[in-house]
Amino acid sequence: MAAQSTLNDPTAVTERTESHAIESVSIRSTVETHRDGSYKLLFDYFRNYTKFPLSSTDEGLIRDAFKLKKVRRRQFLVQEGDVSKYICFVIFGALRIYSVNERGQEAVVAFALEGNWMSDWESVVTQTPARYYIDAVDHSEILQVSPAELHALEAKIPAIAEFLRLEQRSVAVTTQKRIHTAISMNAEERYQDLLEHHPEYFQRFSQNMIASYLGIKPETLSRLRKR
Amino acid sequence: MAAQSTLNDPTAVTERTESHAIESVSIRSTVETHRDGSYKLLFDYFRNYTKFPLSSTDEGLIRDAFKLKKVRRRQFLVQEGDVSKYICFVIFGALRIYSVNERGQEAVVAFALEGNWMSDWESVVTQTPARYYIDAVDHSEILQVSPAELHALEAKIPAIAEFLRLEQRSVAVTTQKRIHTAISMNAEERYQDLLEHHPEYFQRFSQNMIASYLGIKPETLSRLRKR
DNA sequence: TTTCATTTTTGATAAAAGTCAAAGTATGGC
DNA sequence: GCCATACTTTGACTTTTATCAAAAATGAAA
Numbered sequence: 174m175a176a177q178s179t180l181n182d183p184t185a186v187t188e189r190t191e192s193h194a195i196e197s198v199s200i201r202s203t204v205e206t207h208r209d210g211s212y213k214l215l216f217d218y219f220r221n222y223t224k225f226p227l228s229s230t231d232e233g234l235i236r237d238a239f240k241l242k243k244v245r246r247r248q249f250l251v252q253e254g255d256v257s258k259y260i261c262f263v264i265f266g267a268l269r270i271y272s273v274n275e276r277g278q279e280a281v282v283a284f285a286l287e288g289n290w291m292s293d294w295e296s297v298v299t300q301t302p303a304r305y306y307i308d309a310v311d312h313s314e315i316l317q318v319s320p321a322e323l324h325a326l327e328a329k330i331p332a333i334a335e336f337l338r339l340e341q342r343s344v345a346v347t348t349q350k351r352i353h354t355a356i357s358m359n360a361e362e363r364y365q366d367l368l369e370h371h372p373e374y375f376q377r378f379s380q381n382m383i384a385s386y387l388g389i390k391p392e393t394l395s396r397l398r399k400r
Numbered sequence: 401m402a403a404q405s406t407l408n409d410p411t412a413v414t415e416r417t418e419s420h421a422i423e424s425v426s427i428r429s430t431v432e433t434h435r436d437g438s439y440k441l442l443f444d445y446f447r448n449y450t451k452f453p454l455s456s457t458d459e460g461l462i463r464d465a466f467k468l469k470k471v472r473r474r475q476f477l478v479q480e481g482d483v484s485k486y487i488c489f490v491i492f493g494a495l496r497i498y499s500v501n502e503r504g505q506e507a508v509v510a511f512a513l514e515g516n517w518m519s520d521w522e523s524v525v526t527q528t529p530a531r532y533y534i535d536a537v538d539h540s541e542i543l544q545v546s547p548a549e550l551h552a553l554e555a556k557i558p559a560i561a562e563f564l565r566l567e568q569r570s571v572a573v574t575t576q577k578r579i580h581t582a583i584s585m586n587a588e589e590r591y592q593d594l595l596e597h598h599p600e601y602f603q604r605f606s607q608n609m610i611a612s613y614l615g616i617k618p619e620t621l622s623r624l625r626k627r
Numbered sequence: 628t629t630t631c632a633t634t635t636t637t638g639a640t641a642a643a644a645g646t647c648a649a650a651g652t653a654t655g656g657c
Numbered sequence: 658g659c660c661a662t663a664c665t666t667t668g669a670c671t672t673t674t675a676t677c678a679a680a681a682a683t684g685a686a687a
Contacts, residue, residue, distance in 0.1 A: 246655095272580055280584035282576065295573045304580075341568035346522045348575035349509065353499055353531075355582035356615030357507035360644070380665060388583030393644055395666050587674070607635060620674060622636050 211264045212236055215316055218262070218288060222339065225332035235333075238326055239316040244309040250291075251307040257296035259317035263289050266313020267377050270305050271385065281386040284310075284374060290340065291315075310378060360389045364397045438491045439463055442543055445489070445515060449566065452559035462560075465553055466543040471536040477518075478534040484523035486544035490516050493540020494604050497532050498612065508613040511537075511601060517567065518542075537605060587616045591624045 215235065220227050227235075239262070244250065251257045253273065261268065268285040270293065282305060285291035296303040297320055326333045354366055364387060367374065374383060384394040442462065447454050454462075466489070471477065478484045480500065488495065495512040497520065509532060512518035523530040524547055553560045581593055591614060594601065601610060611621040 272584060274584060278584070280580060282580055282583075294569060295576070298569055298573075337565075338568075341565075341572060342521060342525055345568060345571045345575060346525075348572060348579055349522070351579050352575055352582060353507060353509055355579060356509075356613075357499060357501060357505070379663090381663095386583075390645060391665070392646085392667085396644095399666090606633095608633095617675060618635070619637085619676085623674095626636085 211241055211314060211316065212239070214264055214288065215239065215262055219332045219336055223332045223335040225330075225335055227330070227332050231330045231332070234326060234329060238322040239318045242315050242317055244313050244315065246309055246312055249306060249308045250315075251293055251296070251303050251305065253304060253306055254302045255296070256300050257293045257303050257307075258319055260290060260292040260294075260297060260320065260323065261285070261307075262316040262318075263287055263291060264314040264316060266315070267310040268307060268313060268315070269310050269378075269382060270307045272305050279385050280388070281382055284378060284382075284386065286373065286377065294344075310382070355388060360387065360393055361397055363387045363389075364394065438468055438541060438543065439466070441491055441515065442466065442489055446559045446563055450559045450562040452557075452562055454557070454559050458557045458559070461553060461556060465549040466545045469542050469544055471540050471542065473536055473539055476533060476535045477542075478520055478523070478530050478532065480531060480533055481529045482523070483527055484520045484530050484534075485546055487517060487519040487521075487524060487547065487550065488512075488534075489543040489545075490514055490518065491541040491543060493542070494537040495534060495540060495542070496537050496605075496609060497534045499532050506612050507615070508609055511605060511609075511613065513600065513604065521571075537609070582615060587614065587620055588624055590614045590616075591621065 212232070212235070216227055216232055219235075241264075244266070250259075250261065250268070251270075263285050265287050268291045269281055270283050270285075270291060271279045271281045273279050283291070291307060293303045293305050293307065295301065296305075323333070323337070327337055328334075354363055358366060367383070367387060374386070378386075380394055380398075381391050384391040387394065389397075439459070439462070443454055443459055446462075468491075471493070477486075477488065477495070478497075490512050492514050495516075495518045496508055497510050497512075497518060498506045498508040500506050510518070518534060520530045520532050520534065522528065523532075550560070550564070554564055555561075581590055585593060594610070594614060601613070605613075607621055607625075608618050611618045614621065616624075
């Protein structure tokens with residue numbers, strides 16, 4: 174399966190991580206501070222989301238496991254048929270995961286912005302070929318970790334173990350809400366729901382992508398917006 | 401959120417647990433064997449799904465944590481607004497989780513048959529009022545466990561810890577597939593998809609419920625079936 | 628078996644969303 | 658700043674699905 178993390182249910186956490194994302198963008202002039210800024214967002218993420226402390230030793234272990242990667246706009250991280258190796262944490266930029274059906278129509282399953290996680294879990298976990306594409310909507314910087322490395326960290330760092338527990342729950346909560354929205358609301362209601370819960374998506378993603386996320390055609394979204 | 405477990409991705413496991421479900425039904429004449437038969441399905445479930453052994457001591461701990469409950473047709477396990485206390489494992493029968501919108505329309509989020517798990521995870525995990533109703537579609541027998549007890553078992557029994565890891569993943573995989581189906585397929589395609597992946601639902605649930613699960617009206621489902 | 632309630636089907640019509648084509652509008656790469 | 662490309666909007670029309678009403682079919686209880 175595919176999943177964007179939304180551990181941003183607790184509002185306070187989201188806001189803190191997002192402010193750090195901005196910080197990491199503003200200092201990305203030198204390689205060294207940039208690196209630090211990138212990992213700092215991740216460390217703060219673990220610290221804010223769980224109640225466990227994170228020592229500088231822990232930080233070192235995390236730094237070794239998570240590889241920094243820069244991707245340009247439209248660059249693929251995963252293509253359909255690949256066996257996906259990594260789970261991604263977005264430092265800045267935006268990712269999207271989507272499928273393409275036999276008619277060539279795209280369906281956006283999830284977006285990920287700064288401080289969100291993104292992975293084709295089914296592929297990563299079961300080591301089967303991905304059903305989805307993951308690509309960068311904007312120039313982005315991400316941290317990649319393999320499930321094996323993450324599992325190894327889990328045994329050493331309680332904050333990571335706790336994170337994984339909460340993360341999986343959060344994915345389940347988020348996806349279930351989306352099922353509910355998809356099966357019980359019409360196009361207009363889904364649009365209003367997205368406006369309410371993810372107004373930032375409208376700043377960051379094209380109408381085409383938003384329409385695809387809502388499961389409607391761009392023309393229909395355009396008409397909804399006119400009202 | 402709400403989630404039906406579908407740890408039945410590995411086909412072999414599903415088939416073994418389902419055969420046990422039938423067994424437990426056939427021996428439900430005396431209280432003692434019935435009890436044993438019920439728990440046996442759960443033990444086998446843990447054994448088949450993970451590679452860790454389960455000692456008789458472990459079985460005793462599990463027996464203490466999971467409470468057997470019988471529910472009659474249409475009986476509610478959770479009502480909207482309740483703070484849900486338990487995670488359920490279905491021994492026999494069928495459960496359904498659904499929402500009711502302001503117009504009184506129901507939307508079935510998930511079904512659970514023998515060997516499946518059912519819970520309003522959001523409510524159970526965050527101790528917030530449930531958005532959903534869970535009720536029995538048929539006379540059913542279920543095992544209930546609180547998240548706290550399950551967490552306690554996790555520390556003592558590796559098979560349980562492994563189960564929880566895999567279970568959460570599985571919920572995520574299943575729900576993600578459902579999102580994909582919901583946003584990228586039309587009514588006919590969703591119907592065909594359900595026929596292919598869950599033909600048993602058509603034996604166990606009314607057309608009304610199936611339609612609701614597919615996000616269409618009963619009249620539309622009836623017309624699709626005519627083809 | 629008969630009866631009553633519920634579920635499913637059918638038909639006519641309405642509303643929602645999709646399709647196709649074309650005209651505007653942005654915008655990112657040079 | 659310009660151009661080519663991609664994105665968004667608009668209009669006319671089609672298809673899909675919902676709605677409403679009523680008739681069959683089913684099935685559970687007396």
